[in-house]
Amino acid sequence: MDILKQNKKSWDIVAHHFNGKDALPSYGPYAQTEDELRLFEDIQGKNVLDIGCGSGHSLRYMGMKGAKELWGIDISDRQIKTASEILRGRECYLYCSPMEMENGLPKDYFDYVYSIYGIGWTTDLAATFHLVNSYLKPGGIFIFSWDHPLYSHMKSQNGTILLEGSYQEEGVITYPKFKGEDAPVAIPKRKMSTYINELIKAEFLIDTVIESEVSINDRTTHEEMSDRYYSLSKAKRFPTTMIIKARKK
Numbered sequence: 001m002d003i004l005k006q007n008k009k010s011w012d013i014v015a016h017h018f019n020g021k022d023a024l025p026s027y028g029p030y031a032q033t034e035d036e037l038r039l040f041e042d043i044q045g046k047n048v049l050d051i052g053c054g055s056g057h058s059l060r061y062m063g064m065k066g067a068k069e070l071w072g073i074d075i076s077d078r079q080i081k082t083a084s085e086i087l088r089g090r091e092c093y094l095y096c097s098p099m100e101m102e103n104g105l106p107k108d109y110f111d112y113v114y115s116i117y118g119i120g121w122t123t124d125l126a127a128t129f130h131l132v133n134s135y136l137k138p139g140g141i142f143i144f145s146w147d148h149p150l151y152s153h154m155k156s157q158n159g160t161i162l163l164e165g166s167y168q169e170e171g172v173i174t175y176p177k178f179k180g181e182d183a184p185v186a187i188p189k190r191k192m193s194t195y196i197n198e199l200i201k202a203e204f205l206i207d208t209v210i211e212s213e214v215s216i217n218d219r220t221t222h223e224e225m226s227d228r229y230y231s232l233s234k235a236k237r238f239p240t241t242m243i244i245k246a247r248k249k
Contacts, residue, residue: 052118
């Protein structure tokens with residue numbers, strides 16, 4: 001619970017850095033977009049829930065695609081406030097709550113639950129996936145994206161990509177600053193197999209697993225090798241993002 005309290009406090013500080021970032025139709029930095037992948041089926045008239053809804057831009061995208069009801073949860077009060085402003089004029093239901101806790105959301109109600117670069121923040125992956133399953137109608141679809149679990153180990157240095165640290169070790173990594181702010185955060189580190197196996201345990205049927213390629217919009221762009229964490233040159237050699245689509249039985 002201390003991690004949740006600290007992350008909530010820090011997200012309220014850094015929220016402005018993420019206004020409109022990592023939001024549909026984007027699945028993540030330099031990754032293929034929803035326009036390319038078409039993982040969502042017919043959105044028209046559907047009820048959708050955004051886990052880690054952030055600034056509300058993904059929900060706005062869903063509204064533009066014809067979704068009937070827009071719902072979102074986020075741990076940050078600041079993010080919820082921004083989302084309310086972005087979605088002004090649209091009927092929406094926004095909850096400030098950790099994703100791994102019961103929060104009053106309706107059960108067996110949603111056609112789609114999704115999370116764009118949010119799900120990896122959960123401190124309890126098993127509980128979160130079971131809750132997501134409970135929100136979905138039978139046959140409902142869950143789609144989420146997150147950093148490819150190996151990506152954080154791929155360090156670019158002077159034009160060479162090096163493997164850093166141990167992929168095998170899972171745990172929580174604490175960063176004293178976030179986005180250059182005095183906002184310490186703790187982020188769980190998990191293997192891809194952990195995400196997949198927890199989905200199976202939560203009784204999801206896995207439909208698609210994607211290790212992202214560079215978006216068609218960026219493929220013809222040339223960039224010199226960069227040592228930035230996210231860079232086009234690095235993304236062309238290694239996927240930045242994993243994207244998983246699963247269905248409730």
